[in-house]
Amino acid sequence: MADRALFVGFGAPVRGREERAVEVFNEFVAMCGGMQSDGRIEGMDVTLLEPHGGDLGGFFMLHGSEEQCSALRWSEDFRRAVIDANLIVENFGVVQASTGAGV
Numbered sequence: 001m002a003d004r005a006l007f008v009g010f011g012a013p014v015r016g017r018e019e020r021a022v023e024v025f026n027e028f029v030a031m032c033g034g035m036q037s038d039g040r041i042e043g044m045d046v047t048l049l050e051p052h053g054g055d056l057g058g059f060f061m062l063h064g065s066e067e068q069c070s071a072l073r074w075s076e077d078f079r080r081a082v083i084d085a086n087l088i089v090e091n092f093g094v095v096q097a098s099t100g101a102g103v
Contacts, residue, residue: 002042002063003102006073009059011091021088028081032062040075041068055091061099069096 008028013021035041041064048058062072072078073094086092 002065003098003100004064004066004069005097005099006062006069007059007095007097008062009056009091009093009095010085010089011055011057013089014087017088024081024084024088028060028085031077031081032060035062035072040064040072057089057091061097063099066102 029046032041032044036044041062043063045061045063046058047061049056062069064072073096082092082094
């Protein structure tokens with residue numbers, strides 16, 4: 001049962017790089033969908049926020065066990081995706097979280 005998660009938050013695209021930001025976002029969604037299919041994570045939620053004056057534009061919650069989330073965070077494909085995202089959006093970050101029974 002998923003009692004841990006990775007919160008992957010992001011802000012607005014870097015000015016002038018909006019088109020590439022959409023590509024990186026779609027690649028990230030596809031990568032996470034593949035990880036769910038492969039059993040590397042138990043599930044994911046994607047949330048886009050309406051403009052509110054803050055720095056957070058949206059986030060992913062990648063759900064899994066402690067072992068799954070730890071392995072994911074250090075996997076080469078996830079780290080590569082994080083680097084791509086850091087170059088294309090403002091205020092990008094990954095934070096470990098406890099959910100459900102883990103709270």
